[in-house]
Amino acid sequence: MSYISKRLASQDSINGLNSFCYFFDLKTGCKLIAVFDALIALLQLYRINVAETVEMATSPEPPSSGYAFLVTREPEVDMFGSPVETNRPQPVHNMTSYWLRVLCSVTVLKSILLFAGTQWDHISLLVAWILLTAFMGSFSFFFNLFGDTDFIVILTQCLSTTLEIYFVLVVYSLTRKIWEKSNGSASETEVLYTQAAEA
Structure with missing residues (x-):
């Protein structure tokens, strides 16, 4: 957390945005982002x-594409040595479906993080949301980019990534604003305390 505080305090860091979509303030925008992602x-x-x-x-039979199969026992043979089809393959899992479920569940959890961090001005929750979004966005981008070469899929992924970058910038702007506000109030308290001590 000290590294993040130094980055927020440094003069080289990005100043950020002042509003979300020109119509909403940053807190409302972050709540809208959380609700949108969760939905x-x-x-x-x-x-x-x-x-x-x-x-x-x-x-009636499990599809062959995208499924892993498990054969439970050795195939039986008839008296001529030909295999008898008594074992039907059983579907173990569909990896794509499981990965999508995991990603969607993590997205709902990080939306809760963002909403709670925005509601209670908690910088750690907002930074956790930024890190999770960056990790999941890059993973999803490369997974879709190398997994499918369809132009529509690539275009949709690029638009989605651009939107996620904008969302990250909005949350970063709110994080910086909260940090400056808490730091400014702390320094004002110190000044008032020193003035009272001198008097």
Whole structure:
């Protein structure tokens, strides 16, 4: 935390923004960002659950793409040595679906961090949100960039990354404003204390 305090106090650091989308102050903007991120994550979780429910209801056999399979025992053979199909592969998990669920759950948790940090002017929670967003954003960007070469997917990912960078800048601006306010009030208290001691 001392490193973050030094960075916020340094003259070389970015001054930040004064408002969110020119219409809202920074606190309201951060709360809107938290609600927006949480709603998007919850909608994605709902979409994943609905897609899996529909897929399981419509297909009698598990799909072959994207699934890992586990064979529970050795295949049996008939008297001529040909394998008898008694073992059907059992789906173990769908990695993409699990990763999306984990990312959506972490997004909801970091939205709670952002809302609480904004509500109570808690710099540590805001910095934790910034770090989590930077880590998750870079992971998601490279995962989608190298996983799919479709132009629409890349364009959507670039737009999403740009929006996340703007959100990080808004939260950073609020963090700096809270830090300056608490530091300014502390220095004013010290000045008043010294003046009272001299008198």
